[in-house]
Amino acid sequence: DAKTTQPNSMESNEEEPVHLPCNHSTISGTDYIHWYRQLPSQGPEYVIHGLTSNVNNRMASLAIAEDRKSSTLILHRATLRDAAVYYCILGPPNSGGYQKVTFGTGTKLQVIP
Amino acid sequence: GAVVSQHPSRVICKSGTSVKIECRSLDFQATTMFWYRQFPKQSLMLMATSNEGSKATYEQGVEKDKFLINHASLTLSTLTVTSAHPEDSSFYICSARDQALSRGYTFGSGTRLTVV
Numbered sequence: 001d002a003k004t005t006q007p008n009s010m011e012s013n014e015e016e017p018v019h020l021p022c023n024h025s026t027i028s029g030t031d032y033i034h035w036y037r038q039l040p041s042q043g044p045e046y047v048i049h050g051l052t053s054n055v056n057n058r059m060a061s062l063a064i065a066e067d068r069k070s071s072t073l074i075l076h077r078a079t080l081r082d083a084a085v086y087y088c089i090l091g092p093p094n095s096g097g098y099q100k101v102t103f104g105t106g107t108k109l110q111v112i113p
Numbered sequence: 114g115a116v117v118s119q120h121p122s123r124v125i126c127k128s129g130t131s132v133k134i135e136c137r138s139l140d141f142q143a144t145t146m147f148w149y150r151q152f153p154k155q156s157l158m159l160m161a162t163s164n165e166g167s168k169a170t171y172e173q174g175v176e177k178d179k180f181l182i183n184h185a186s187l188t189l190s191t192l193t194v195t196s197a198h199p200e201d202s203s204f205y206i207c208s209a210r211d212q213a214l215s216r217g218y219t220f221g222s223g224t225r226l227t228v229v
Contacts, residue, residue: 034217043119043206043220044157087156100147101208101218103157 004088009108012078020073020107022088032093033064033071037084038106044087047073051093083111114140115211119221126197126228134192134224136163136207142187143209147218148180151204163190163207197228 005023012018024033035047048055048062050071055062061074075082087106092099116139126132136146144165149157161182162170169182179201181193190209194201208220 036217038157041204041223041225043117043208043223045220046217049217085156100159100162102159103149105156 004090004104006086006088006104006107008105009110011110011112012075013112014080015077018075018078018082018109018111020075020086020088020109021070022072023070024088024090025069027068027090030092031090033062033068034089034091034101035060035062035073036087036089036101036103037082038087039081039084044103047086049093078109078111080111080113083109085109115214115219116140117207117209117219117221119207119224121224122222123225124227126226128198128228129196131193131195132197132226134194134205134207134226136190136192136209136221138188138209138211138219141209141211141213143190143211144187146184146190146207146209148182148190148192149206149208151206151223157206160192163192165190194226197226199228202226202228 032049032051034049036044038044048060050062063072085106085108087103118137120135146163148160150160151157159172160175163182163184165184171177184190204223206223208218210218
């Protein structure tokens, strides 16, 4: 399985943008880049996913490098509720059959008031 | 849409007893669900894939006779921790995906199991 590398932890001030990096130098041509986050004492929740083009949704933006060997999750204005562990995961598209999701260590984001 | 309900949220049991955890997809059908375990300050570890109407597929190192999985309907999977020991104390999480949505997997809120 292609692996991802993320910083163990990051800090951000409240109301400021946050850029969470993820390296995936062994990504295959068919791997999608998925992001999930896990708030304390809760199950993970889906954030965003993409293949090649940058993606935006109501939660975040995903910027994907042209060579696809890295990506960045962007939270435009961090709030205290965004404090969580963010996981970058490679896998098949969200359509089609079921594929198991394997989690790495993720980045623990701390938001400072 | 795509809500996964997990019950109970917390359970304390005595060593040697069994505990059942339920995972329900509330507004969609899931022929496949996944069970994870998470120890404090660690990432989620996939335990098994639960398949409706057939046997579960367990990850390497997970004892299938200790962690019994039943997926008898399209909306319910259960995980039973048999003969629980203190080292089984952990956060157990299930997940499923609504194939009609292109939104990734939905996770339950987790079950905190404490074996005393």
